[in-house]
Amino acid sequence: MKDQIRAVAKEHGFDLCHFTRPQIADRFIAYLDQWLASGFHADMDWMGESERVGRRKNPQAMLDGVKSVICVGMRYTPPAYTLEQAECAADRGVISAYAHGNDYHEVMKKRLKALARDLDTLLGPHQQRIYVDTAPVLEHALAESAGIGWQGKHSLTLNRELGSHFLLGELFTTADFEPDEPADFHCGSCTACMDICPTRAIVAPFTVDANLCISYLSIEFKGFIARDLRPLMGNRIYGCDDCQMICPWNRHATTPDPDLLTPRRENILPELASLLQLDEVGFRTRFAKSPVKRTGRAALQRNICIAMGNSGDASFVPLLMDALKHDAALVRGHAAWALSRLTTVAGHAAVLSALDTAMAAETDERALEEMNLTIQNIRIKP
Ligand code: SF4
Ligand code: SF4
Structure with a gap:
C-alpha cells in the first residue's frame, strides 16, 4: 500500500x-x-x-x-545564477528561487x-x-x-x-502505516552555510535567529529594518538563498520537469527601477498568484530602496527622491536612508531640497527620523 x-x-x-x-x-x-x-x-x-x-x-x-x-x-527550480552573479547584478534584485513562480x-x-x-x-x-x-x-x-x-x-x-x-x-x-527509517545526518564537519550567511543569522548549528535572517526581514517583517542590517542585505529583495546555494548537497541540484510552481522569467533577478515604480494596481497585477503579493507592496518597495542604497549606483537617486513622496511611510523612510548612501557631492543640493520638502509634509516619526539622519549624513560628507 x-x-x-x-x-x-x-x-x-x-x-x-x-x-x-x-x-x-x-x-x-x-x-x-x-x-x-x-x-x-x-x-x-x-x-x-x-x-x-x-x-x-x-x-x-x-x-x-x-x-x-x-x-x-x-x-x-534552483537558482539559475551563482551567488557571485546575483551579487554583481547591483541594478537588479534577488527573489528567492521558490518564489520565482x-x-x-x-x-x-x-x-x-x-x-x-x-x-x-x-x-x-x-x-x-x-x-x-x-x-x-x-x-x-x-x-x-x-x-x-x-x-x-x-x-x-x-x-x-x-x-x-x-x-x-x-x-x-488515522490509517496506520509502518514508519520509514529516519534520515541520517550528513553535514559532517561542514559549516559553509554558517560561514556564508551575510548577517550571521545561523547562530549555532540548526539555530537561525529570525531577528537577523534576511528571509524573515524581507518577507515577514513589516517594519523599519535595523540600520546596521540594511547594508548586509545587499540586493536581496525577497528572501535569501545564500545558505542553500553554498551547500555542497545542492551542487548537482537539477530542475524538476515540470516545475509545478511555473517560475516566471521576469521574477529572476528583476530590475529594481521598474519595481519601485509600481503602484498598488501594478503591484497586484505584476505579482498575481505569486507569494511576493502576500508580503505587500510597501514591504517589497522598502527592500528595493535598501537594495538601491546598497547598489553604489547614483542613477537611482531621482527615483529615490520620488519615493520620498510614496504613500507608505515605510518606503519614504527607507528611500531617505538609500539617498544617504548614494548621494554624490554634485547631487547634494537637489537631494537636500527634496528632503526639506518631504519633511515639511511628513507625519510619521520613523520616516522623519530617517530623513533627519540623511540630512545630517549629507551635511557631514566631504
Ligand atoms: S536565509 Fe540568508 S540570512 Fe537567513 S540564514 Fe540563510 S543565508 Fe542567512
Ligand atoms: S552547507 Fe549544507 S552540508 Fe554544509 S553544514 Fe550547511 S546544510 Fe550542512
Whole structure:
C-alpha cells in the first residue's frame, strides 16, 4: 500500500513521499524550547503562543486518532545564477528561487487535496488532514523522522539525491502505516552555510535567529529594518538563498520537469527601477498568484530602496527622491536612508531640497527620523 501511495503521490507532483509516526523527537523539542526562549522568533509572537507550541510538540493534537503522517516533498527550480552573479547584478534584485513562480502554498494545497481524495479511494474509511507551512507543525522534524532528509545546520531539510530545493507538506491520517527509517545526518564537519550567511543569522548549528535572517526581514517583517542590517542585505529583495546555494548537497541540484510552481522569467533577478515604480494596481497585477503579493507592496518597495542604497549606483537617486513622496511611510523612510548612501557631492543640493520638502509634509516619526539622519549624513560628507 505504501508503494501504491508513493506512486500516486508522484503522479500529483511529489517527488518525495515518506511515512512516520505523529511524534516529535526529543532533540527537536529541546531546540524549539531553546529557540523560543532566546527570542529567535523575533516579532512572530504567534509562534510562542502556548497552544500552538503544544501542538507543534505533539502532532497527535492535530487530528483525533491520528496514527501516521505522510510527509511529501515538492521540488522547485534552483537558482539559475551563482551567488557571485546575483551579487554583481547591483541594478537588479534577488527573489528567492521558490518564489520565482506561483505561490507554493496554493499549488501544494491543491495537489495534497487531490492526493487525499485518492487516499479516500485507496484506504476506505479514515480521517485525514493536510498541512502546508502555516499550521503549527514541526515539518522538518517530521521530515527527518520519515526519512525525507536530515535537518541541515541551516535548519532546512536536505535529501542526499535532491539537495534542499524542495518544499514540504504533510498529510495526517488515522490509517496506520509502518514508519520509514529516519534520515541520517550528513553535514559532517561542514559549516559553509554558517560561514556564508551575510548577517550571521545561523547562530549555532540548526539555530537561525529570525531577528537577523534576511528571509524573515524581507518577507515577514513589516517594519523599519535595523540600520546596521540594511547594508548586509545587499540586493536581496525577497528572501535569501545564500545558505542553500553554498551547500555542497545542492551542487548537482537539477530542475524538476515540470516545475509545478511555473517560475516566471521576469521574477529572476528583476530590475529594481521598474519595481519601485509600481503602484498598488501594478503591484497586484505584476505579482498575481505569486507569494511576493502576500508580503505587500510597501514591504517589497522598502527592500528595493535598501537594495538601491546598497547598489553604489547614483542613477537611482531621482527615483529615490520620488519615493520620498510614496504613500507608505515605510518606503519614504527607507528611500531617505538609500539617498544617504548614494548621494554624490554634485547631487547634494537637489537631494537636500527634496528632503526639506518631504519633511515639511511628513507625519510619521520613523520616516522623519530617517530623513533627519540623511540630512545630517549629507551635511557631514566631504
Ligand atoms: S536565509 Fe540568508 S540570512 Fe537567513 S540564514 Fe540563510 S543565508 Fe542567512
Ligand atoms: S552547507 Fe554544509 S553544514 Fe550547511 S546544510 Fe549544507 S552540508 Fe550542512
